[in-house]
Amino acid sequence: MKALRLAFVALAALSLGACVTTQTPKDYAHFRAVDPHSIVVVPAVNRSLEVTAADYYLSTITLPLAERGYYVFPVHLVKRVMEDDGLSDADLVHSAPPERLGEMFHADAILYVTIEKWDSTYAVFATSTEVTIAYALKDAHTGETLWDDTEALVYQPQANNSGGGLAGLIAQAVVAAMERAAPNYMPLARQANGMAVNGPGKGLPAGPYSPKYGADAEAFPSGVQQAKAETPAPAAAPSPAAATEKAAN
Numbered sequence: 001m002k003a004l005r006l007a008f009v010a011l012a013a014l015s016l017g018a019c020v021t022t023q024t025p026k027d028y029a030h031f032r033a034v035d036p037h038s039i040v041v042v043p044a045v046n047r048s049l050e051v052t053a054a055d056y057y058l059s060t061i062t063l064p065l066a067e068r069g070y071y072v073f074p075v076h077l078v079k080r081v082m083e084d085d086g087l088s089d090a091d092l093v094h095s096a097p098p099e100r101l102g103e104m105f106h107a108d109a110i111l112y113v114t115i116e117k118w119d120s121t122y123a124v125f126a127t128s129t130e131v132t133i134a135y136a137l138k139d140a141h142t143g144e145t146l147w148d149d150t151e152a153l154v155y156q157p158q159a160n161n162s163g164g165g166l167a168g169l170i171a172q173a174v175v176a177a178m179e180r181a182a183p184n185y186m187p188l189a190r191q192a193n194g195m196a197v198n199g200p201g202k203g204l205p206a207g208p209y210s211p212k213y214g215a216d217a218e219a220f221p222s223g224v225q226q227a228k229a230e231t232p233a234p235a236a237a238p239s240p241a242a243a244t245e246k247a248a249n
Helices: 002-011 029-034 053-067 075-084 090-095 098-105 165-181 185-198 223-230 240-248
Strands: 014-018 038-041 109-122 127-139 145-157
Touching: 029 145, 038 053, 038 075, 038 098, 053 075, 053 109, 053 185, 075 098, 098 109, 109 145, 127 185, 145 185
Parallel strands: 038 109
Antiparallel strands: 014 145, 109 127, 127 145
């Protein structure tokens, strides 16, 4: 019982790490010119070893897009319609012309998601659960990429081993085994979506159904605005007296 109590205490000490990468500032000029109102999320391509990853993932993406101010077609209905149209394989869907999908749903943009990692690595005293997701939003009329992003998150439950000794090791083993039995994929996927969609300067500008629509240009600048910010102020012209003195010298 003592080891079990320690295990539950250990569950309160959780570490969640994100792989931080330096990204080039995005240019939202083309995104704002297209001004998408509706988004179709197509089935995710699954590159991980977890066969159920793509189906589970689909249930996590609609809410953050809708909360950002976009109309999102029901993901499971979209999947069914595409299956009836002969597009039952996610790789086949991703290789199909975006214009075809746009015509099917009369959407403004198509969101393609690739699950690069959805894995849990188990050791006796530690388990590491990792999710890496790549996003690409394309214009449904031209196929041009409007926005893309990649998020990588790692979840590592850490046992509270302040007591040390055998009890601490047993608690670590119990926590690791629990994470192995039910990996913490879904919270990681939801956090990855939130970071990708809402990140200032890297996520999606507020959509037309958000009260912030059109008011976040500073957080999501276009190329013109970036150029203005980066262009140095012109040097002040010399006064006539200074110019005369320079000529005399």
